[in-house]
Amino acid sequence: MNRGIRGRLALLLALPSLLTASGCASTGPPPPPEVRTGQPDRGAALIAQYGCGSCHTIPGIDRADGLVGPPLTRFGSRSYIAGKLVNNADNLRHWISDPQAVEPGTAMPDLGVSALDAQDIAAYLYTLD
Template sequence: MTLTRTLRALGAALVGLPIVAVPGCASTAPPPPPPQSHAGRPDRGAQLIAQYGCGSCHTIPGVNRANGLVGPPLTQFGARSYIAGELPNNADNLRRWITDPQAVQPGTAMPNLGVSAIDAQDIVAYLYTAG
């Protein structure tokens, strides 16, 4: 059998087979949109981030003196897949993490700062809108 006939036979055999996506391969599909919080006030969230002292450990865009290096930078937070490497990045999980990080990941370096539910909602709204 010639090479041409072999290739034609192979091509004919492959027609109709499903296409399988392989994890880790490059994709031309656009990334999913960042998570959003439809509740909360981002403007108040920035003030609360400063009030609770989050910037002493984290670098946070748009918050004065938020240039800490202990925790990860919170820049482009909405583009991240996970929170603390544990939770899928969405508003409910971020509120949960902010209000009681030790319950999510016992022994984490993130302290429980006593953030109320309403304050966490505003902080979440800010983090998803900040660059």
């Protein structure tokens, strides 16, 4: 085989790798880490107790089919919380426990969620990916 053909063949064989490598650079941020100190099962019960499903659709929660707030499906794969905060455990706990401090006037009410409850609710939400 002459050098020109070998060079083209090598380029064709390398092309898929080059395309894959360049595509990785343009992906969004990785999903947020789990809340390792939270209890997802308790968080699911708290979501029902606080009535979060009256505003949100939340997989795995009975009667959580609200249409006021955004659906929380695949929450663990999202990049932002409320379009404002980077989606990480600290920001989510802050948003859940005091949404009005994060975004005054937001439709998300302050439900008086304690820090411990917010941690467990966040732990459950991060299971949704």
